[in-house]
Amino acid sequence: MFHKATSVAVAAERIPDGATLLIGGFMGVGSPHRLIDELVRQGRKNLTVIANDTALPGTGIGKLIAVKAISKLITTHIGLNPETQRQMIAGETEVELVPQGTLAERIRSGGFGLGGVLTPTGVGTLAADGKRTVEIEGKVFLLELPIKADFALIGCHRADYQGNLQYALTARNFNPIMAMAGDTVIAEPTEIVPVGEISPDHVVTPHVLVDLLIEKGQ
């Protein structure tokens, strides 16, 4: 039995400038906050980030926005972070806005080995620009392509040392989906418990998907 726990500094050093990151969380709830802080501290640049939102200024992914560590952002909602909107309108950060359900399914299809998904969401709107449409039984759908990333940075409630993960309430959000779609998956649990303590029925993300666990403070 090997265990996957490592320090936040060592884990963040695995992530190079220019990497593509899936980052879990919804308005910062369920985001891997210590990993984000460490990426800021190490001065990472030119990141492509795929995340539901950029939280509030000074919170979660908002910290990466503040130091301009992100060159491209794929997200659903930036309305609560005026700095992200400012960078988008000023052309400083490339922002692709995606409907939330579509983002979830694009990531899922990436992680599940599918060629994309067909969704009715966005048909006839700006979200359809440049996308193929498919008509099925008289109804029009957009073909939305899969998303994968070099890394998935996951916030979770509990892990065992082997990497089985559990989530808490609304901190779950995109995390279990993103854990399927990163080449390297780094999870930041609130606590790490001995292997065997999490009942198989209660494992949400199985350990084979997880490469590294962030251990508690150093």
Added chain:
Amino acid sequence: MDEKVLIAKRVALELQSGNLVNLGIGLPTTVARYLPAGVDVCFQSENGLIGLAPVPAKGYRNENLTDAGGGPVGALPGAAAFDSCMSFGLIRGGHLDVTVLGGLQVDELGQLANWMVPGKMVPGMGGAMDLVTGARRVIVAMTHTAKGAPKILKRCNLPLTSVRRISLVITEMAVIEPTDDGLVLREVAPGVTVEQVVAATEATLIVPANVPVMAIAVDEPETALA
């Protein structure tokens, strides 16, 4: 009565026992306060919860139990938490009975624009496109005008949220239903005339012979609406 309270109270009358309901951020969220007695609905939050309860007192809050704006909420006994794919599967898959959203513009086709003003305000669509596409009923709760300018137009000139026809628009002046024939004026607010609604609306309204007054309790003088 404050105009937003009036809108929320009227929207609340649209909800029926057993409904699964998603309330958008802002004015729509306040609808939950005005549910008529005996109406038992279930609220969904798209960040992954069914069974939302009012914000608990300090000391009862959980940092991992939040609404779609990231603020604290409660959960009722029997609540369920799930991931974003499940949350939008419920929305897109036809399992959500009602969504209540804010609006920037609604037009004669019943189409809604509510997610961006190009070059000025780009909050993003968040879950709005999925909600308007997938919910069984879409209720837009918004002020009738913005700084005196009509928001109910012949055609939206802001980017659309969906091409799907919404179910109902509820403002502080009127209840309007988009139909095959166009926008039908269903109700006026207490103290508001049909002529005032027509004057504040750019779109052509179909006005039936009888336009009833909203059946809401007015607990303040009607002048408060002016």
